[in-house]
Amino acid sequence: MKREQKLQELISELGVHLKSLSYQRATQLKYQRGWQLLNDFMVKNSIEFYNSQVGEKFISSIMKNRPYEKLCRKEKDLIRIANVTSEFQATGVIKFRSISKKYNFDGEIGKIILTYLEHLKLRGFAAKTLESKKIYLLRFLDHLKANNILSLNRIESQHILQFINNLGIYSKATIHNMFSTLRGFLKYLYQNEIVLIDFSYVIPKSSYKKERKLPTTYTKDEIKRLLKSVDRANPKGKRDYAMMLLAARLGLRASDICRLKFENINWKKNMIRIKQTKTARTVELPLLTEVGNAIIDYLKFGRPESELQYIFICINQPYDKLKEPTLHSIVTFYLNKAKISNLHKKKHGPHALRHSLACSLLEQKTPLPVISEVLGHSSTESTKTYLRIDLDSLRQCSLEVPDLNSPYYIQEVN
Structure with a gap:
């Protein structure tokens, strides 16, 4: 029906x-x-x-x-x-109808670039990273073609410097990434004796440093209102509720929620074990009673019959695996339905629920290594960014500012 x-x-x-x-x-x-x-x-x-x-x-x-x-x-x-x-x-999704761009890596240099990208893939570089590097190296290849440089042995430092001088139209972040990509490629050519000169020294060092933005978080009351706004009397509501609980209570990323399979849940041990899509790191998380009951409710009374091994699927045919943009839309829809204030000023996808969990754990004085383990970070360095949103702890670190007429300022002036 x-x-x-x-x-x-x-x-x-x-x-x-x-x-x-x-x-x-x-x-x-x-x-x-x-x-x-x-x-x-x-x-x-x-x-x-x-x-x-x-x-x-x-x-x-x-x-x-x-x-x-x-x-x-x-x-x-x-x-x-x-x-x-x-x-x-x-x-629950819209198929992309745009024509994908074709990259033309022809000629001697183009083939070497493709070999280099394959080398990086074997080293474990992420698909998104490889896609970015492919674009940067394509721009360099187009620059060489425009200057009639069709062979590696014809490349000189001046050709590389000309390419660098033409990067002014790009953002600092893009230029920094281009420098890094090109430096790595040139080192690869020299180390594998494809060229006789190490031109990587020509690439200037970039002082650019990406400033991490403050994570968007929601209060415990807002998370409660969000979950309460879901109508769990229908199959879609049962599915949406279980997915949002996985983000809000366990901090799972959208990619891991959408790729969650039956084999990832050990019901006897009440444990979820997954290999994270982003980090390729395996994590084990406790299957909280609230989360487990929500998943069971969905599987028994909401999930269509399907041989697909993914837990969360579309509610109507074809019963495909849910995509990350769809989960983002689901969370945003219920945040609006819950009438969360100032929503237009915040990020409103499942990642914000993950950030909110980290903030909640900090408020409970949970040690950073524990939070890092829960969120599946590869190191506590990634977790430290949440320290900036722990306002109560930051207030304890504040120093009292002396009055303007105090001896402190008089000494400073003298």
Whole structure:
């Protein structure tokens, strides 16, 4: 049976999802106008709930037995909006329709770059890191091609310096990453005797240092209101509640929640054991009673029958594994539903729930190494950033400021 849902509830979730996918503001407004026309159509025809059949009727009212090629741009957009709305209701995600960029690493230098990237992959570099390095090295390759440098033995220091001088249009962070990537590539060429000169010395040292932003956190009361806002009487609510509990009570990342499999839960020992997607580090966490009961409730009364080994799946066919942007949309939807104040000034995805757990543990005077173990950090250095949000402890470190007419200032002046 196709799922029925109030249109306003559906477009509220979908609107958040579009925003999480970084859809342009103009595109979001176009969807809003399309949904208004869809809503008018439902009101006119006394339709209370939306499903795919309603979407098809709406599309038929637009086409009026005309071929798709005869429709205007606005009408085609409305059809796409209706199809996307039905797709999101059925699967919880929107398939990307943009054409992926093809990288042209041709020629001698291009092939060496691909060999270098494969070398980094074997060393365990993350996929996102490799993708960034691929883009940076492609820019360097394009620069060499533009200067008719098609062979490695023709590269000179001046070609590298010219490339560096043209980086002024980029941000400091991008320039820093480009320097690092290019330096590593040039060292690789020399160390493997592909070139006779170590040109890595040409790359200047960057003084750039990324400043960590303060993590977004929510209070215990706000987390309580968030979880209470979930309607756990339906399959979607049971699933959403269990997923948010994993983030709020155990601090799991969105990637690990979406990839959680049945084999990761040891019900006899009440333990969750996972290999983290981000760090590739295996962590073991206690399966808290509250979390375990929520997962059981979902598995028994909410999860569709599926042979998929992932615990959390879409509520309608096709029963695919949930994607991280969808979980982000879910958390944002319930934060809005819970009417959390100043939400527009905060981050509002599952990672904020993870940050909130860390803050709560700090308030309970939990040692940093323990918090680091709970969050699955590779070292306590990553955990130290939370010290900046432990206001109570910071207040204890504050020093009393002497009055302006005190001997302290008089001595300083003299």
